[in-house]
Amino acid sequence: MTLHCAFIGFGKSTTRYHLPYVLNRKNSWHVAHIFRRSAKPEEQHPQYSHIHFTSDLNDVFDDPKVKLVIVCTHADSHFDYAKRALEAGKNVLVEKPFTPTMTEAKVLFELAQSKGLTVTPYQNRRFDSCFLTAKKVIESGKLGEIVEIESHFDYYRPVVETKPGLPQDGSFYGLGVHTMDQIISLFGRPDHVAYDIRSLRNHANPDDTFEAQLFYGNLKAIVKTSHLVKIDYPKFIVHGTKGSYLKYGIDQQETSLKANIMPGEPGFAADDSIGQLEYVNEEGVTVREAVKPETGDYGRVYDALYETIVNGRPNYVKESEVLTNLEILERGFEQASPATVTLAK
Template identity: 60%
Template sequence: MPLTIAYIGFGKSTNRYHLPYVLIRDSIRVKSIYNRERKPELEQQYEGRGIFFTNQIEDILNDGDIQMVSICTPPDSHYEYAKLCLEAGKHILVEKPFCTTKKEAEEITALAKEKGLVAMPYQNRRFDGDFLAVKEVLQSGKIGGLVEIESHFDYYRPDAPSAPGKYYEGALYGLGVHTIDQMISLFGRPHHAAYDIRSVRNTENPDDLYEVQLFYDNFKAIVKTSHLVLDPYPKWILHGTKGSFIKYGIDQQETCLKAGKMPGSENFGVDPEEAYGKLTYIDAEGNIVEETVPTPQGDYGRIYDLMYESIINGAEKLVRDEELLANMEILERGFEQPSPSVIKL
């Protein structure tokens, strides 16, 4: 039997990053989509899918067939909607950031646990192809003990019209939420964090540049984003006691989705060979070895496969509560004091 779900929110997130993956999965049935304002022209694109569109939230909350709700609304509404859905007995998948504060996230995870429900953030970038390549390299052990790992999420977008907003509407909460999660998924909770968070293109706006350094016992992880990087910088840089790994180019799923190419189509999300990562290391005989690391195929839909397993079969969640809360704390504490700053976690 498929997992019956609904969506709260019918904007870019739902239409670009969720529905294209869900509608090709037999294990998931989309029954309803709620939005405060109906969008008839957009709804017509899903004609024949058997989806019920509504601007009445009670149609979602009171429907006993709906087992899980995917919340794809602005960040400041996540806590409210998550609580409503859990109190109605629905499992929830929440777009990033999960909440705007750690305290809110603690309340939601505690409520889910109390009611025996699954509550998880939509950390789809755990299934970026470039991140999967990094995991393969680390698991191979070829670079030896890790010394430093660096991840970039850069653009060149010099124009920044005035759009004042809250701290959770900037680049750190929007993109750092993913790259910090990737590091937490690999290495767990760090013991210190150093921050450089700035608004560079337009000081009226929330941050558009950040560097966060996460300190572990014997290595550090660095996550960076800037909107003023014209000459491409490596997406990943890994240095270890026996070698290094360099990878240019970001996962191609988003590029394909923006171009209207859908999951399941030929070559969807495939990384070009020229973007494959380069692994250089010293082998057991002391020789310098260079290898090209093909980029694994990414698939954001795997989040839904794993939600199905957690809800239907009781499998452990992909993103554990302690990982979610560590991420929320790192994000939130970056704004407790002016940058640059260092905190103990």
């Protein structure tokens, strides 16, 4: 069974992070329409020849074959487009951040539930190679009880144009929404969150540097991003009562996509980086292991949604996880940084 889907928006998000994976899943997905406000030369690419491009949203909403609408527009329009799609009887996938506020997210979830539909964020980085590998190590139990995990998403981009905006236009909403989702997917809702959110390169702009510390009893999870890191940190550092895991290098899907190497093509997301695992086994002997990377695949978001829509499987991201993530994002701007907040149970 092939499901028909449609996109709202035809920018980099659609062309780089969604379409390559959907078009590689012809047995399960068919792209019927793409709504954009004005025509673009990219539409003439042969790989898009079967897609109907339109500037009339009704072409998307009135097509009974369309079972999923993907919203890939600026964050300030996510809520409106998702709400309209749900009201039209469509399941909805929304690019990050899902919505700027928890209040808007709750409206969407309640509307979807009332109509028997699914609405969900595009948390593609649950399927990063580096995260899947760290998750496998953690779940193996070799590290014992996890006491600290640190996740970095850094760049060296010291020069930036002046581009003022709202919190949802900054790095905490843009990248923290992914790295915190990875932590929340592993450990759930934290007890406390400590924030350090700053704009270092251009004070007229939203934040470009952040550190959030999520506390879970004895466990501290740290997510960090900066655009002023010239020498890389490890991507993941994990410490447990029995050992440690360290991994340099991020998933290479984005690198391949930027180089126009598509999913299914030779060399796509090739990654020869090796993680270091060292732990004390049950005999008290120190064991050192080289950990090969798991295979990353952002298309697994679409595989999961297919199973949800067709077979009624639970959504790949729980509603509670989405709301926890948005609450942490939103509360980070309630007061000046640095700050600590306690999350209600």
